[in-house]
Amino acid sequence: MPSCDAIIIGGGTNGLACAARLAASGRRVTVLEAAPAMGGGASTVEFAPGYRVSGLAHLVLNLDPRVVQGMDLARHGLGYATTNLATTALSATGDHLRLDGPFGAHAPGLSEADRAAWAALRSRLLAFARVLAPFNAMAPPRIARRAGNDTLRLAKLGLGVRALGKEEFREFLRMILINVADVLEDDLTDDRLRGALAFDATLGAWLGPRSPNSLILLLNRLAGAQGALAVPQGGMGAVAGAMTRAATAAGVALRCGAKVARVLVTGDAASGVMLDTGEELHAPLVISAINPRVTFQRLVGPQHLDAGFFTRTGHIRSRGGAAKLHLALKGLPDFRGADPTTRLVIAPSVGVVENAFNAVKYAEVPDAPVMEVILPSAHGTGMAPDGCHSLSAIVQFAPHAPENPDAARAQMLEAALRQLEAHAPGLRGLILHAELLMPYDIAAKFGMEGGNWHHGELAVEQMLFLRPLPEAAQYATPLPGLWLAGAGSHPGGGISGAAGWNAADRIIKVLK
Amino acid sequence: MKDHFHTPLRQTPFHPRTSALNRLNQWGAWAGYTTALAFDDEAMEYTAIRNGASLYDLCPMVKYRITGPDAAAYLNRLTIRNAAKLSVGGVHYTVWCDDAGKVLDDGTLFRHGAEDFMLCCQERHLPWLLDSATGYEVQVREVTEEVAALSLQGPCSAAVLQAAGFDMCNLRPFRMAKLGFEGVEITISRTGFTGDLGYEIWATPAQALPLWDALMRAGAPWGIRPIGTSALNLARIEAGFIITNMDFIPADQAVREDRARSPFELSLDWMIDWEKGHFTGRRALLAEKARGSSWALVGLDIEGNVSAEGSLIYHNRKTEVGHVTAAAWSPATKRNIALAQVRRPHHTGDTLWVEVYALRELQYHKLMLRAHVTERPFFAPARRRATPPGAF
Ligand SMILES: Cc1cc2nc3c(=O)[nH]c(=O)nc-3n(C[C@H](O)[C@H](O)[C@H](O)COP(=O)(O)OP(=O)(O)OC[C@H]3O[C@@H](n4cnc5c(N)ncnc54)[C@H](O)[C@@H]3O)c2cc1C
Numbered sequence: 001m002p003s004c005d006a007i008i009i010g011g012g013t014n015g016l017a018c019a020a021r022l023a024a025s026g027r028r029v030t031v032l033e034a035a036p037a038m039g040g041g042a043s044t045v046e047f048a049p050g051y052r053v054s055g056l057a058h059l060v061l062n063l064d065p066r067v068v069q070g071m072d073l074a075r076h077g078l079g080y081a082t083t084n085l086a087t088t089a090l091s092a093t094g095d096h097l098r099l100d101g102p103f104g105a106h107a108p109g110l111s112e113a114d115r116a117a118w119a120a121l122r123s124r125l126l127a128f129a130r131v132l133a134p135f136n137a138m139a140p141p142r143i144a145r146r147a148g149n150d151t152l153r154l155a156k157l158g159l160g161v162r163a164l165g166k167e168e169f170r171e172f173l174r175m176i177l178i179n180v181a182d183v184l185e186d187d188l189t190d191d192r193l194r195g196a197l198a199f200d201a202t203l204g205a206w207l208g209p210r211s212p213n214s215l216i217l218l219l220n221r222l223a224g225a226q227g228a229l230a231v232p233q234g235g236m237g238a239v240a241g242a243m244t245r246a247a248t249a250a251g252v253a254l255r256c257g258a259k260v261a262r263v264l265v266t267g268d269a270a271s272g273v274m275l276d277t278g279e280e281l282h283a284p285l286v287i288s289a290i291n292p293r294v295t296f297q298r299l300v301g302p303q304h305l306d307a308g309f310f311t312r313t314g315h316i317r318s319r320g321g322a323a324k325l326h327l328a329l330k331g332l333p334d335f336r337g338a339d340p341t342t343r344l345v346i347a348p349s350v351g352v353v354e355n356a357f358n359a360v361k362y363a364e365v366p367d368a369p370v371m372e373v374i375l376p377s378a379h380g381t382g383m384a385p386d387g388c389h390s391l392s393a394i395v396q397f398a399p400h401a402p403e404n405p406d407a408a409r410a411q412m413l414e415a416a417l418r419q420l421e422a423h424a425p426g427l428r429g430l431i432l433h434a435e436l437l438m439p440y441d442i443a444a445k446f447g448m449e450g451g452n453w454h455h456g457e458l459a460v461e462q463m464l465f466l467r468p469l470p471e472a473a474q475y476a477t478p479l480p481g482l483w484l485a486g487a488g489s490h491p492g493g494g495i496s497g498a499a500g501w502n503a504a505d506r507i508i509k510v511l512k
Numbered sequence: 513m514k515d516h517f518h519t520p521l522r523q524t525p526f527h528p529r530t531s532a533l534n535r536l537n538q539w540g541a542w543a544g545y546t547t548a549l550a551f552d553d554e555a556m557e558y559t560a561i562r563n564g565a566s567l568y569d570l571c572p573m574v575k576y577r578i579t580g581p582d583a584a585a586y587l588n589r590l591t592i593r594n595a596a597k598l599s600v601g602g603v604h605y606t607v608w609c610d611d612a613g614k615v616l617d618d619g620t621l622f623r624h625g626a627e628d629f630m631l632c633c634q635e636r637h638l639p640w641l642l643d644s645a646t647g648y649e650v651q652v653r654e655v656t657e658e659v660a661a662l663s664l665q666g667p668c669s670a671a672v673l674q675a676a677g678f679d680m681c682n683l684r685p686f687r688m689a690k691l692g693f694e695g696v697e698i699t700i701s702r703t704g705f706t707g708d709l710g711y712e713i714w715a716t717p718a719q720a721l722p723l724w725d726a727l728m729r730a731g732a733p734w735g736i737r738p739i740g741t742s743a744l745n746l747a748r749i750e751a752g753f754i755i756t757n758m759d760f761i762p763a764d765q766a767v768r769e770d771r772a773r774s775p776f777e778l779s780l781d782w783m784i785d786w787e788k789g790h791f792t793g794r795r796a797l798l799a800e801k802a803r804g805s806s807w808a809l810v811g812l813d814i815e816g817n818v819s820a821e822g823s824l825i826y827h828n829r830k831t832e833v834g835h836v837t838a839a840a841w842s843p844a845t846k847r848n849i850a851l852a853q854v855r856r857p858h859h860t861g862d863t864l865w866v867e868v869y870a871l872r873e874l875q876y877h878k879l880m881l882r883a884h885v886t887e888r889p890f891f892a893p894a895r896r897r898a899t900p901p902g903a904f
Contacts, residue, residue: 268790302647303589306611306792311643471611478795 004028004253006285006507007273009260009299010447010486012040015289016243016252017067017497018485021504022287023250024070030281031252032273034259034447039240041446042495048433050385051328053392054236056437056446057495058374059085059343062224063239066137067497071246078232078242081379085229086342089192090423094336097192103227107193114190121187128172129222131161136223136491136498139474139506140464148474148510177460180218181209181350191349198354199347199370203394204453204493206319208357209350213460220458224494229343231379239495263288263299263482270481273299285507286481289500290447291455292468292488293318296477304479309471316468316488317459320439320451321360323398325371325416327391328384328433332375333424344373346419353396360397365411369419371395388432393420400439400450409438454493455486464490475503476510483507521546524571525660525720529728533738540741543634543656545572550740557743561706562844565668565736567727568744570661570712574636578629580650587621587629589792590644592775594785598623603686603703607780609793613800614763614772616640617756618780620703622688630655634756640764644792660720664727665710665747667893668734670901673700673711676730680711681900693719693726705744707751709895734904749840749849752811752888754778759809759837759851773853774800777807807834808859811888812850815881817841818870820850826865829880833858836866844891850883859885 006022008015011033019029037043043055060080067073087104089097100106103122110118134157141149164172175183180201184194198209201218208214221227232238247254261276263286272282288295296305296313305313335344347353347370359366373393377384384390395416402408413436421428439451448455456468465473467490475483485503487493522545524530530548538549547569550557560566578587587595593606600623607618619633641652664672673680680700683689688701696719704710715723728736748755756762763772774797775781784797814820819841825834839850850866858864864883869876895902 268795302644303585304790306795307589307640307644308611308792311646314646 002272002282002284004030004283006030006287007032007281007283008485009273009286009288009295010034010040010290011038011254011256012289012486013042013239013243013495013497014486014500015040016240016247016500017064017071018287018289018500018504019252020071020243020247020250021501022507023247023252025504025508027285029252030283031247031254032258032260032275032281033254033256036256037240038244038254038256039237041448041493042236042240042243044235044237047326047435048328051326051388051390051433052235052383053326053376053390056324056442057236058231058376058392058394060230060232060236060239060495061221061228062494062496062498064137064496064498064501066501067243070501071243071250073239073242073246076242076245076249078238081231081233082341083228083230085231086339087196087229088335088338088342088344089196090335090338090344090346091192091348092422096336096338097190097196098339098342099193099196102225102229103222104193110190110193114188114193117187118193121183124168124171125219126222126226127164127168128175129219129226131164131172132219133223134160135464137502139502140467140490142465142470142474175215177213178215179210179212180214181354183215184209184350195347195349195353195370196345198350199345199372199396202353202357203372203396204322205459206317206321206360206452206457207459208354210354211357216460217458220492224496231374231376233380234382235376236495243497260299262301263295263479265300265304265479268480270479284481285483285511287483287485287503287507289485291318291449291486292316292472292484293449293456294447295484300479300482306478309469309478312469316449317457317462318449318452318455319457320400320442320448320453321357321397322451322453323395323412323416323439324437324442325391325393325395325413326435327393327431329389329391329427329430330432331387331430332378332389333391333420333427333430335424340375340378346371346373346423357397360399363399363402365399365402365408365415366397367415369395369397369412369415371416371419373420395436398438400443400452405438405440409436409441412436412438455488458492463492467492475506524569525717526569526571526662526724528721529724530569530738538740542741543572543574543636547572548738548740550742551738554740554742557737557739558746558843560735560737560739561666561708561743561747563667565664565666565672565731565734566739566743567724567731567736568663568665568739570663571656571659573632573656573661574634575654575656575659576631576638576641577653577655578631578650580627580648582648582650583627583629586645586648586650587631588788589648589790590641591621592785592791592793592797593783594788595621595623595629596788600625601688603688603701605783607775607783609775609797610763611793611796612763612772613774613793613796615760615775615778615780616762616764618754622701624699635762635765658716660715660717660723662713662715662723662727663704663710664713665704665706665708667709667895667902667904668731669710671904672727672731672734672736675733676726683711684899685897694722698723705751705753706747707753707889707891707896708747708893709898709901745838746840746843749838749851750842750844750889750891752851752890754809754837754851760853773807773809774805776800776805777809777853779809805856808854808856810852810854810859810885811890812836812852812864812866812883813886814839814848814850814866814883816879817848818868818879818881819848820866820868820881820883823866823868825852825854825883826867826880827858827863829865833864842890847890849886849890851888852883
């Protein structure tokens, strides 16, 4: 007996978005989440008594507007400490560069020449991002005849690209696969700005700014909210909380502490799941909002999949280079006068970012990692005891598979603290507690293969109709009844819900 | 320093004998080995296959040993046929496909034990076989060089074996037996590629020369002859058997998108076991079954006596609808026969013509010959199945 119409594996933001959208189409949906709480990468944790931070993701940059409106997240309690977070590109000498407004709309600290060059480059990049953004809100097209593509919509998007005008269209083609370092060095001279932009382009990627195709990742980042950054009130757990309440209100059954061990197959179709406790749940529709590699390699297994496809699922590249640092501080650190309510970026030049990446190519820890620092306690109350502060940083690049994981973690922590101390003298003296999650810790804790931000590298060769693999790029998989809905699918990760929403749209369209 | 590049073709363990006997000095490359195309008279070699006894060096045949608790389950996912139904001591013909349901190769599967199989085929496939092994408790090993194999074919082959001290009278077709030869185990299977009574003998390289000598000595009264690939090819065409890379191209070697063929398109779909569970290519084949296939592999009976090798095939003399993949004037049936790939639906009607370019004293004559689709095998004598075999 089917327990419901659809089982969703994984209660991250994508699983929840997919569940809500499907429930709205009249289906009875059950979400199974292994962890004690819903949300996956969206959480708020108390990592030391009285000190709270976002457990993994800490900034909202591409939360899908369809999800925000469709789930009415504001009504379900999602509020923001700020929706227009400024960035400070830190300098070790105190000569910081402040970038205000979305994607550094105002940067009065730049020289006059750079200000004009930045204005031109910024508007060009934002225009390119606007052209790409609509692709994220639909199933990727397939390169095949009679593939069921939404031709009319694709034609419109194609027209959108052409509407850039002849010259800008040519620029678009020239730049789309270029590396970000070349663009920054061609157009700008300010190292602080170049470093911060190189950092943004490679955040969450397994690429350096000089790696081919790094610019498109910056465009992808901008495709969300044109570069606007937001800090949720109460940390990223607020997003998970609002989505959980919205899904519940829509009639979705949510179960935490339910780890799926296998996808059940009857005949030649997915028919349900088995939990690690042995409990079986049945449904004609099984939707995996967890990692695609894990889904095929471990939950489905080779006996139900073709050998070629199965082999390639094992080769989905998923190296993570981002580590997460949490510090409990007994006072406010002083980053040489920088505003603690801004996003503090330590990435003094393109070269420093590139060098930080070089180390992980050899599974080593970089001497001078780059990072993005948030002080959640500076944005609202309740994140740290009075007068104390919590610090949340994403530190790059960390090796995902070093020879000695414990030694690498200790070495990475030391390197990160050294960088922080250099930019905020005395910071180390304020530390009461430190926690560093390396990519392999993130993999173990959140089920992200290799600790990769996107559940599978977001890189040109794993994008659009190639994500995660051509045979599963439109959310349906070769196993009838099994669908994908997580960040490993188009358009990739972030606290977004886009992949889950797209998957639900596709399911509703195909299974009318 | 490696010096393997000095000998791009290897010699089989039988080479000391085959080279001594190869009076025509006709050699061809087969899977990295040098093998005899003919020894002294191709017609007499063919005659030995059909009227006496023939000995053929099978060593270059690619062989894999597949062992382990999941061996049968592994082979069921790999191949289209049901390997679990093959009993220990049995042999079956089989095929395996890529994800798109296009044929990678055909071969014979020997079940030596509950968890022990040998797969013989034309092309090398270790990467695919190993990829397919992920998640299965199974070991896959290429053993081509560890096995010395001979094919003893012809109506008198059972008598020759008997004279050599191997009583195979009760061995049924597609079964095998293990017995001792000079104190070491060998396997004899009632299999072959001639469509006639025949056996294949699987030994170790160390046993190769004594085995050859024993069979040649025992077979002398029946006029046993070593045969080359040319005579064998004629016999296999009469038997209607296909050869990888001659009658179809393996899907993983095809560059042109329209060259790969499915089991339906090679008329091998009778082997598909739809009930055994999933196997690689199953979903694509199911879709093809519903949609219909583009090609068929058929036997042709062509008017006249000019072999139609490599010819194009026309519907009503006009529209090109296929090509001949193998052809010969068949001495056993006295017919001009061919194997051909024909576009559906033309494989059933009686509208086919073959365009033959006959070379006559350095000048081609173009012939348009009527071709009739006909049953395969073209030649199927009752003796190939009789157990015990008739005494010839
Ligand atoms: C260091 C780091 C920092 C990041 N920072 C940001 C940021 O600031 N902003 C941003 O937008 N993005 C950020 N991200 C990316 C973001 O966290 C992910 O892309 C996002 O969480 C993906 O959402 P998801 O729903 O697809 O998957 P997840 O959030 O990973 O959710 C999957 C869920 O499935 C559950 N699960 C796994 N296996 C099973 C199973 N077998 N049975 C049942 N449940 C299971 C997991 O417990 C998890 O809850 C960051 C990523 C990393 C690695």
